[in-house]
Amino acid sequence: MPKAVVLGAAGGIGQPLSLLLKANPLVTELGLYDIVNTPGVAADLSHINTQSKVNGFLPADDGLEKALTGADVVVIPAGVPRKPGMTRDDLFKINAGIVRDLATGIAKTSPKAFILVISNPVNSTVPIVAEVLKKHGVFDPKRLFGVTTLDVVRASTFVAEKLGDPSLAASVTVPVIGGHSGVTIVPLLSQSSHPLPDSFATSELEALTFRVQFGGDEVVKAKDGAGSATLSMAFAGAEFAAKILRAIKGESGITAPTYVNLTSDPSGAEALKKELGKEIDYFSSVVELGSNGVSKILPLGKVTDYERGLINAALPELASNIDKGVSFIAGPKL
Template sequence: MVKAVVAGASGGIGQPLSLLLKACPLIDELALYDVVNTPGVATDLSHISSPAKITGYLPKDDGMKHAFTGADVVVIPAGIPRKPGMTRDDLFKINAGIVRDLMKGAAEFCPKAYFLIISNPVNSTVPIAAEVLKAAGVFDANKLFGVTTLDVVRSETFVAEITGEKNPSKTTIPVIGGHSGETIVPLFSQAKPSVNIPADKLDALTYRVQFGGDEVVKAKDGAGSATLSMAYAGFRFAEKVIKAVKGESGIIEPSYVYLPGVEGGAEIAKLTGCDFFSVPVELGPNGVKKVYNVVSSANDYEKKLLEACYKGLGGNISKGVEFIQNPPK
């Protein structure tokens, strides 16, 4: 039996993500939680002829407790979306508080679950989640993931537009670092099968992967951000975690994890100077089985990108830790 929870299920990411999870045959029970509209979203999805039994909860009547109790996987897309002219940083104070409060509930009601954080800014919200879990004495670094799969999905898609590959997901591209702007570092040199990116297209391609979210915000003309592609990416990662939990081996996908707490992470933390970093993660029945050091194999072009990444990421991580250790008055 697998119980999945979507916390923030009524939002722009939460609804399509809940739809994809409801359609997934690997899930037996799906609980939706949000501050508005969840019973309606759950009722709508309950008419879909797939195995998952679905329930929807609001904060009243111990809704969070009912949603989280017994959960195996908790996916958190909750938060407000980025608006035009808004940096991921502007979102910080609001979304940081939302993630903190949800993780306090999770630490109490489902401390052994796998936590998949989508709420932006991921570079800071994952350290926030870790601090909350540490404070509650239930932190397991192998079970806390920042979902950076959208950067991977974009890399696959944009590279296919250059190479002509009909199925973009057939190309594996490690995208490492963080999950905003310059902290996102696609390692095209390590793509499998290898890809040939013309030198005159490399800068534009890299920029597009790093700032793909802005492309969506602009195209939606102020009416939203990347919700559908993010829902797909969140589902893709959640499905891989569930497959690994059920015993499938050899599943590797980049994710933003706490390096000092995972197998193979200490070496990468030393190289990068960052405790949290997105690297290819091999998933197993207990979450992170091991992480792979692709940093040391970066080429000269990618090393320059990584220098900028380390700088930005260090500040983002500190900001998240600081938010919990010294809460804003």
């Protein structure tokens, strides 16, 4: 049975994420790592009466290596949260080095693990992880994922609210493609499992799209400088991790939008790039998961003219984000 590891386990996302993973019956061992407080978080979680054994590690005494040894799934929420007025570029300057160093540890200790990147900005941090793994000769694009599930969770919640029945939130499914920041987030509302009414005005569609794209700003503003989207992100991260764990176990037919390197499925990528009309190395689209990670990259399907405009607006920004991550590793030597 799988060992899950959380890197950044003592933080605002890391603690609730670790709790949710501790409650997942598919996890038999949980390794926690952070620069502070991890032994305490592990001790607290270890009192919960589920099967998984929990250990917490700090940087001293090769803590990162110990946490990662034997890892099957590694989830990375490490980094600083976004604060009011902070752009994702500001986040990049701080979080890029953190993610680089953690990726180096993964490359050396658990290169076969499935890596789930939450650390923002995901559009850039996933390429950073990939470039580190490439430098160590252990890159497998099928096993690297950017977690964009929060965008999907938000879209489902907001659509259910618009339909006047919040109880539908758990059953509404809206594909969200592109990337994981601002205009790169493209909710395909026309493909919602619960269609919006025909009377839905263009202004309402634009407002709903904007809310999905910039929902994180709502939380940052509401917390008034005290943090960003931590609880909802932890929930979304645990939801995606659960799908990976089910796929590892052999369950078939599991799909989810996720930000991946398109070489993970060359044939699916070729079809996707034709739909996009652009060459790009990373993109979030609906992916079928298998026991080895990415099984298939699924096509976008029919999109509206409005959604096509959103995709066209997303692609240049996404390409710039990807280049920023790749360039960050191209400079320094590991």
